[in-house]
Amino acid sequence: MQLLARAKQWAQADPDPATKEELLRLIEAAQAGDKDAKGQLKDAFSGPLQFGTAGLRGALGPGESRMNEAVVVRATAGLMSWLNSKVATPRVVIGCDARYGSAQLASAAAEVVSAAGGEALKLAPAQPTPITAFAVRKLGADAGIMVTASHNPARDNGYKVYLGGRIATGPAQGVQIISPADAQIAEAIVAAKPANQVPRSRQGIVAVDVAEEYLRAVVAPSPQQDLKIVLTPMHGVGGPLCRKALQRAGFADVTLVAAQADPDPDFPTVAFPNPEEVGALDLAFETATQVGADLVIAVDPDADRCAVAIPAGQGFKQLSGEETGALLGNAVAAQGGSGTLATSIVSSRLLGEIARANGLDFVQTLTGFKWIARTPNLLYGYEEAIGHCPAPALVRDKDGIAAAVAIAKLAAKQKKAGNTLQDALDELARRFGLYQTAPLTFRVDSLPEIERAMERLRQNPPTALAGAAISKIEDLSNGTDTLPPANVLVLQTEANDRVVIRPSGTEPKLKCYLEVVLPAGDEVPYLAAKQRLERVRAEVSAACGL
Incomplete structure (x- = not known):
């Protein structure tokens, strides 16, 4: 089918008036000879957005190659077809961040779940990804949908899927999908009807709120700690919950980076909303210098990753994901007991040395938390890209909020002993x-x-x-x-x-x-x-x- 015919067919089936109108304008301009419009159409119809182990991710806009309501409706129809072939009345948790379109796409997904005979449990808008992962396990859901593009540029959005309940068992409960589920769901998506023919219903959608349960489960109330923290949620959704978690853990002296404290889908103060990017923490360092902070914590826009920086000379030094991973892994190992530390094959081997020295098992997996989180008897896992899983019994995925609390506790312990996190890293180097x-x-x-x-x-x-x-x-x-x-x-x-x-x-x-x-x-x-x-x-x- 020719490009214009495909675009017209898609526009006819688009349930979102905004993207439908945008697409019709492009079609009209392309027919009038506008080369730029024709180029945009080619990009929007360069093949369906591929569903894989990371779900869907792409730029927002009309067309099969973009993230939009039509794509999410068909993806959810395919997911529900697959779930219905496995279990009766699938229970599905739906969450979303604060990016452009996230709330709309999450609502559309919930409506498709409900109409397809599922039990749609919808979280409030603008929630961290770890809340969705927690809810899948806590509520015994067969699947979880999270509408987020994490730390991608502002133009993007995404759709990730967790499995649990009656679909996944043991350590795979509440973990992102892997093969063959991804390919099977992708086949079901291809077979889904055009988006305007997919049944949707607002009846039966149940609003759920597990944020307080998450806080109680992940953070034990603690006496006041002597540590001055600067926190930035990078214009994302992690600020309120991360601050509450730190306060519950005894950290009352938490200063939010004012310009980045509230959700803003434009991410106006950073070139890329990724804490690993050069310059992303400049405002946090300025604030930390002003208040004399002991620790800087940054969670990415959906709060599943956590970056850490410490005082160094006249400024601040950002720790690598490997350094934070070694510190947290060593802290877990020092608690004794049995279990497994895990990381990916591309991450440092230091965690393995720490595990062996403490009588723990050590596992290396392929890259990605969809593999790390499946480790049986997992005590702690991390990957070098500032992803940490410090509470695997509760959240079987990266959790920037739980990681923030864990690193703050370690920094406070070091400070009480007259030391720093850098001293702890030096000690690990001398030992291993x-x-x-x-x-x-x-x-x-x-x-x-x-x-x-x-x-x-x-x-x-x-x-x-x-x-x-x-x-x-x-x-x-x-x-x-x-x-x-x-x-x-x-x-x-x-x-x-x-x-x-x-x-x-x-x-x-x-x-x-x-x-x-x-x-x-x-x-x-x-x-x-x-x-x-x-x-x-x-x-x-x-x-x-x-």
Whole structure:
């Protein structure tokens, strides 16, 4: 079918008057010879938005390739078709953040769930993602829908799915979908009727509020703590709940970054609403300097990730996800007992050393919390991209709010002993060696370039890195005893340095994760580690040939 015919057919079935009108204007302009309008139509109909383990994510706008009401209605129809084939009267929790369109899309999803014979449990608008993940487990829901694009740019929105209740069992309860569920749901979405023919009903939608239950479950009331905190929710939905959680944990001295405290879908004070981006915490650092803060905490716009910064010299130093992960993992391990610490294959191996030293099990999974959170007997899990799961019995996903409380408690404990979080990191280095990591990313014009680079590395891998011979090469394309197949190469040297190389799952990028390990004495060799990382980076760049 030709582009204009497809666009007209979609417009006819679009249940949202706003996107329908926008699409009809584009069609009219394209028919009149407007090249820009025709280009926009091509983008909007460049193939259906693909449903995968991360659900759906894309730019807002009309058309099959964008996030909009029509796409969400058909996605929910497909999800309900799949759920109805598994269980009677599926119970589904629906939540959303404060992005453009989120409340509208969540309401549409709830109406489809209700009309399809499901029990639609709808959270109030503008809630953190961990609340939806918590509600799936707490309410025994068979599935959860969260309308969010997390820390993506303002133009985007998304739709992620959790499974639980009678659909998922054991450690998979309340975890994001994986194969084969994603492909089966995707097939059901393809088979769904046009959006204006999908039944919808507002009858039977039940409003639920679990925020207070979440707070009581995740945070034990504590005496007042001596710690001055600056908190930014990055124009997202995490501010009120994160502040309440910190106050419940005894942290009364919490200053919100005023310009970023309230939800604003334009994210006006940051180039990208991602705490990892350079400059994203500048306002938080300014506020922290003004009030003399001991700790800076940033949760991303849907509050599932948490970034941390500490005083350093005349300013503040942002900890990496690896550093925060090691600190929190060590704190959990020190509590004793049995269980498992988990992280992904691209994250630092330091957590494994911490687990072994404390008699705990350690598991490495493929990247993403959909894998980490499935770990049986999980005590704590993290990934390098500032995602932490400190309360897996309650939230089987990244939880920036629970992580904020956990790191604040650790900082207060260190301060009471006359120490800092940097002192705690130095002590870990002296005990286990200094594990330092860095990313290396190549953006390319086409996916075949990535495959050619991976094939070059498989056929002609480097024989040494930073002067140390390569001692081990793992190709995970056929899987291992503990990991499913993945397009990943792991290089390890005789000096115990490691490089993990994999294509991005969402963008035309080749990602390399570099790690060097140096022994540490009284002086922790941060400069030497940085220099070695730079040398490894240069040699891996040459080997990739990009």
